[in-house]
Amino acid sequence: MKKIVIFILLWVIFVPLCSAQEISISSSVDRAQVSLDQQAVLRITVSGNVPNLSQPQIPPIPGFSIYSSGQSQSVSVVNGQMSSSIVFSFVLTPQKIGKYIIPQMNLQYAGKVFSTNPINIEVVAGQAVPAPSQSQSASQAPAQSNGPVFVVGSVDKKTAYVNEQITYSFRFYRAVQLFSNPQYKPPDFTGFWMEDLPPQSTYYQDVNGQRYFVVELKTAFFPTAPGEYTIGSANLVCSIEDFSSNDFFRSFFSGGKTQTLATEPIHIKVLPLPQNGKPKDFSGMVGQYKISAETDKTNIECNQPITFKITVSGKGNIKTISQPQIKELRNLRKYETIASLNVSKENYTVQGSKTFTTMLLPQVPGNLEIPQITTNYFDPVEKVYKIISVPPIGLKVTPSTKPASPIPAAFAAKGIKFLNKDIRYIKTNSLFSKKSKPFYGQPWFLLLQFIPLIALLLSFFYSRHYNRLVNDKRYARLHTAYGVAAKILKNTEKGDPAATACAVSDALINYIADKLNLPAAGLTSSIIKNELKKTGIDNELMDEILKIIERCDFAKFAPAKILQDETNQLYDNTAAIIEKLESFFKKRKK
Amino acid sequence: MKKIILLFFIFVSISMSISAQTPKEIYIDANKQYEIGNFNAAIQLYKSLLKQDWQSSNLYYNLGNAYFKTGKNGLAILNYEKAKVLCPRDEDIKFNLEYVNALAIQSEEKQANFLTGFFVGVYDILSASELSILFTIVYFCLVGLICISFFRKNGFLRTPIIVLSVCAVIMGSWALVKISSVEKPYAVVIKPDSNIRSGPGIEYAAGYLLPEGKKILVLQNKEGWCEVGLRSESLKGWIEQENIEIIK
Numbered sequence: 006m007k008k009i010v011i012f013i014l015l016w017v018i019f020v021p022l023c024s025a026q027e028i029s030i031s032s033s034v035d036r037a038q039v040s041l042d043q044q045a046v047l048r049i050t051v052s053g054n055v056p057n058l059s060q061p062q063i064p065p066i067p068g069f070s071i072y073s074s075g076q077s078q079s080v081s082v083v084n085g086q087m088s089s090s091i092v093f094s095f096v097l098t099p100q101k102i103g104k105y106i107i108p109q110m111n112l113q114y115a116g117k118v119f120s121t122n123p124i125n126i127e128v129v130a131g132q133a134v135p136a137p138s139q140s141q142s143a144s145q146a147p148a149q150s151n152g153p154v155f156v157v158g159s160v161d162k163k164t165a166y167v168n169e170q171i172t173y174s175f176r177f178y179r180a181v182q183l184f185s186n187p188q189y190k191p192p193d194f195t196g197f198w199m200e201d202l203p204p205q206s207t208y209y210q211d212v213n214g215q216r217y218f219v220v221e222l223k224t225a226f227f228p229t230a231p232g233e234y235t236i237g238s239a240n241l242v243c244s245i246e247d248f249s250s251n252d253f254f255r256s257f258f259s260g261g262k263t264q265t266l267a268t269e270p271i272h273i274k275v276l277p278l279p280q281n282g283k284p285k286d287f288s289g290m291v292g293q294y295k296i297s298a299e300t301d302k303t304n305i306e307c308n309q310p311i312t313f314k315i316t317v318s319g320k321g322n323i324k325t326i327s328q329p330q331i332k333e334l335r336n337l338r339k340y341e342t343i344a345s346l347n348v349s350k351e352n353y354t355v356q357g358s359k360t361f362t363t364m365l366l367p368q369v370p371g372n373l374e375i376p377q378i379t380t381n382y383f384d385p386v387e388k389v390y391k392i393i394s395v396p397p398i399g400l401k402v403t404p405s406t407k408p409a410s411p412i413p414a415a416f417a418a419k420g421i422k423f424l425n426k427d428i429r430y431i432k433t434n435s436l437f438s439k440k441s442k443p444f445y446g447q448p449w450f451l452l453l454q455f456i457p458l459i460a461l462l463l464s465f466f467y468s469r470h471y472n473r474l475v476n477d478k479r480y481a482r483l484h485t486a487y488g489v490a491a492k493i494l495k496n497t498e499k500g501d502p503a504a505t506a507c508a509v510s511d512a513l514i515n516y517i518a519d520k521l522n523l524p525a526a527g528l529t530s531s532i533i534k535n536e537l538k539k540t541g542i543d544n545e546l547m548d549e550i551l552k553i554i555e556r557c558d559f560a561k562f563a564p565a566k567i568l569q570d571e572t573n574q575l576y577d578n579t580a581a582i583i584e585k586l587e588s589f590f591k592k593r594k595k
Numbered sequence: 596m597k598k599i600i601l602l603f604f605i606f607v608s609i610s611m612s613i614s615a616q617t618p619k620e621i622y623i624d625a626n627k628q629y630e631i632g633n634f635n636a637a638i639q640l641y642k643s644l645l646k647q648d649w650q651s652s653n654l655y656y657n658l659g660n661a662y663f664k665t666g667k668n669g670l671a672i673l674n675y676e677k678a679k680v681l682c683p684r685d686e687d688i689k690f691n692l693e694y695v696n697a698l699a700i701q702s703e704e705k706q707a708n709f710l711t712g713f714f715v716g717v718y719d720i721l722s723a724s725e726l727s728i729l730f731t732i733v734y735f736c737l738v739g740l741i742c743i744s745f746f747r748k749n750g751f752l753r754t755p756i757i758v759l760s761v762c763a764v765i766m767g768s769w770a771l772v773k774i775s776s777v778e779k780p781y782a783v784v785i786k787p788d789s790n791i792r793s794g795p796g797i798e799y800a801a802g803y804l805l806p807e808g809k810k811i812l813v814l815q816n817k818e819g820w821c822e823v824g825l826r827s828e829s830l831k832g833w834i835e836q837e838n839i840e841i842i843k
Binding site: 306307308335336368369370371404405426428429430431432433434435436437438439440441443444445450453454457458460461464465467468471472 | 618619622623626629644645648649650651653654656657660661663664665666667668687690691694695698699723724727728731734735737738739741742745746748770774787788807
C-alpha cells in the first residue's frame with residue numbers, strides 16, 4: 006500500500022517532465038533452460054516516459070502456461086535527467102519437454118506499436134542445471150549465508166543405534182516478505198522409519214546481525230538396520246521480494262522472485278545394538294519404556310471372560326513394540342490378542358503406549374494367577390539393556406452359575422458355523438435299575454454257566470442209551486421189559502377173575518421173554534424154567550414164578566373155580582415177583 | 596360325608612407325593628432344576644437317587660452335566676465315565692466326556708487313525724453286562740445244538756455248531772477283555788492340581804501335578820493314600836485318597 010502511495014506521488018510529480026520522451030521495449034527470460042519442475046520468469050521492460058501504460062498482451066506460448074506476477078516501476082533521476090521504466094513479470098511454467106520460442110510481443114502506445122524480439126527457451130526433463138546465484142544460496146550453517154532467504158537441514162545426532170529416534174530439523178530463514186506459500190519437499194528417508202513431528206514452530210533469530218524469521222519443521226526417523234546412510238537434500242520453492250539490485254526504488258517496486266532452496270545432504274552412522282548383555286529374548290525395543298498390566302476384574306465366575314490388558318508405554322518407536330509373552334498360563338484359556346496404539350509427539354519426541362488386550366477364560370474355580378510378565382528394551386542413553394516386568398495378578402474364580410461363555414470355534418466344518426460349543430443336554434428318559442453287582446459278578450450267573458456243561462454230560466450219556474434202544478432190539482427189550490409189564494398190570498381190570506389172571510400171566514411171561522430176549526409166544530413153563538435156570542436164579546423165586554403161571558393158566562381155563570380174592574392175591578404176587586426179578590437182573594448185569 | 600372322603604383322598608395323594616417320591620419323580624424334579632439353571636439343587640437330587648441305590652447311564656450323564664455347569668470338571672468326567680460303563684455306545688456321553696476332557700486336561704485330542712477308531716467304535720458298542728448276557732445266550736444255544744446232535748447223527752447240525760462256537764469264542768473273549776478293563780480300579784482326579792508324591796505321606800516330595808479330570812489307575816491303597824499309575828505317561832506315584840474317586 007505504501008509503495009503504491011509513493012508511486013502515485015512520484016508519478017504525479019514526474020509525469021509532466023517525461024511526457025515527451027520516446028519509449029523502448031525489451032524482453033528477457035531469467036534462464037534459457039528450464040526443467041519440468043522449475044519455472045522461468047519472463048520480464049518485459051518498458052523504458053521511457055510511460056505514464057499510462059496498459060499491460061502488454063502476451064500471446065499464448067506453446068508448451069507453457071503463463072500467469073502474471075505483477076509489474077514494477079522504477080524511476081531514476083540522474084543529473085536532472087529523469088528516466089523511468091516499467092517491468093512486467095510473467096511466470097512461465099513448462100508443461101512439455103522440448104525447444105520453444107517465446108514469440109515477439111507487441112505493445113501499443115500512443116498510436117505506435119513497439120515489438121520485442123523472440124526468445125529461445127528449452128524445457129528439459131528432471132532437474133535442470135540450477136540457475137546460478139539464486140538456488141545455491143542454501144548452506145548448512147546460517148553464519149555462512151547472508152542472503153535474504155536460506156534453508157538449513159540438521160539432525161540432533163549423527164550417530165545413533167538401530168531403532169533410536171533421530172530428529173531431523175528443517176529450518177527456513179527469511180528476512181523478506183514471501184509472495185506465495187513456499188512448497189516444501191522433504192528429503193528422501195529411504196531406509197528409515199519416518200514419523201512427522203507437528204506442529205511447525207516459528208520464531209525470530211538473529212544471524213550475523215540480521216533478523217530472520219525462522220520456520221522450523223521436524224521429522225523423527227528411526228533407522229531400521231545398522232550402516233552408513235545419507236539423508237538427501239530437502240527443497241523449498243518460494244517466491245520472495247527481489248533483492249538483486251541495491252537500487253532503492255527497485256527494491257520498492259520489484260515483483261516476486263521464485264527461488265528453489267536446497268539443504269545439504271547429511272551423513273548418518275547407524276550403530277548396531279551392542280551384543281554385550283543382550284538378553285536372549287530381546288524384544289527389539291529401543292528407548293525408555295514402562296510396562297503395566299491390569300484385568301477388568303479379579304473376582305470372576307468360572308468360564309466367564311476376563312479382559313487382560315498389558316500396556317507398554319514410553320519413548321521410542323511405539324509402532325515396533327512387540328507383544329510381551331505370557332508364559333505358563335495355568336487353567337486359563339487365552340484368546341487372540343488385539344493391539345492398540347496411542348502415539349503422541351510431545352516435545353518432538355515420539356512416545357506413547359501400545360496396549361495388548363487379551364481375553365482370558367478361567368476354566369476351574371479357585372485362586373488362579375496370571376504370571377509375571379516380562380519384557381526388555383535397550384536404553385540408548387545409558388547404553389544398557391533393561392528388563393521391565395509386572396508382578397503376577399491373582400484371580401479369584403468362583404464356580405460358574407451361568408452357562409459357559411461362547412468359545413470361539415477353532416474349526417469350522419463345511420457350511421456350519423460354530424457359535425457356541427457346549428456339552429450336550431441332559432437326558433430325560435427315566436429308566437432305573439437298582440444298583441447291584443453286574444451280571445457277570447453275580448453267583449447265580451456264574452452257576453448258570455455250569456448248567457449247559459451238566460446238560461451236555463447228561464445228554465451225552467442218555468444219547469448213548471437212547472441210540473442203543475433204537476438200534477439194539479435185545480437192549481431195547483431188556484430196558485423196556487419192566488415198563489411194559491407194569492403197564493399191563495396197571496391196565497388190568499380187577500372185576501373179572503379170568504381177565505385178571507390172563508393179564509397177570511401175560512405181564513409176567515412178556516417180562517421174562519423180554520429180559521431173556523425170547524419170543525413171548527409159545528413160551529411154556531418148561532422153557533421158562535430152563536432159561537431161567539441158565540441165569541442162575543434161586544430156586545425159591547423160580548418156584549414162585551412157575552406157581553403163578555400155573556395158577557394163572559388154571560384161572561384162565563376154569564375161571565368159575567377161582568375166587569376174586571385169589572386173583573387179587575395173584576396180581577399182588579406178580580407185581581412183587583416182577584420187582585424181585587428186576588432187582589435180580591440188575592444185580593446180574595453188574 | 597362325601598366331602599370328607601374327597602378331602603381324605605386329596606390329603607393322601609399329596610402326602611404320598613411328598614413323602615414317598617418315586618425315583619422317577621425325583622429325577623424329573625432334578626431335570627427341572629437343571630433346566631432353570633439351579634445346578635446345585637439338581638446335583639443334590641441326582642445324588643439322592645444314587646444314595647437310594649438307583650442307577651442308570653442317563654442319571655450319571657445328567658449328574659456329570661450338572662457338575663460341569665458348576666465348574667467341577669473332575670466330578671463331571673467321573674460321572675461321564677460311570678455312565679459310559681453302563682452305556683458305552685451312547686454318542687452324547689462320548690461327546691461330553693471328550694469335550695470336558697479337552698477342556699479340563701487341555702490335551703490335544705488324539706487323532707486316532709481309521710482302523711483303531713473303527714475297532715474302538717466296535718468295542719464300545721456293547722457294555723460288559725450286555726456282552727456277558729449275549730455270551731450266555733450264544734453259549735446256551737451252542738450247548739443245546741450239541742445236545743441235539745447227540746441224538747441225530749446225520750450231521751446237518753455241524754455248520755450251525757461251528758458258527759456258534761466261533762461266535763461263542765469271540766463273545767467270550769470280548770466279554771472277558773471288557774470286564775477286566777471295566778473292573779480295573781480306574782479313578783478320576785476330582786480336585787484341581789493334585790500333587791503326586793513319591794510315597795504315601797506329605798513328607799515325601801511332590802513329583803508332579805495331575806490336572807482335575809485325569810483318569811488314572813489305582814494300584815494299591817495305604818492309610819488314606821493311593822498308589823496310582825499313568826500308563827500312557829508311564830508315571831507312578833502316591834496321591835491322597837480324597838483327591839480321587841474310583842469310577843467302578
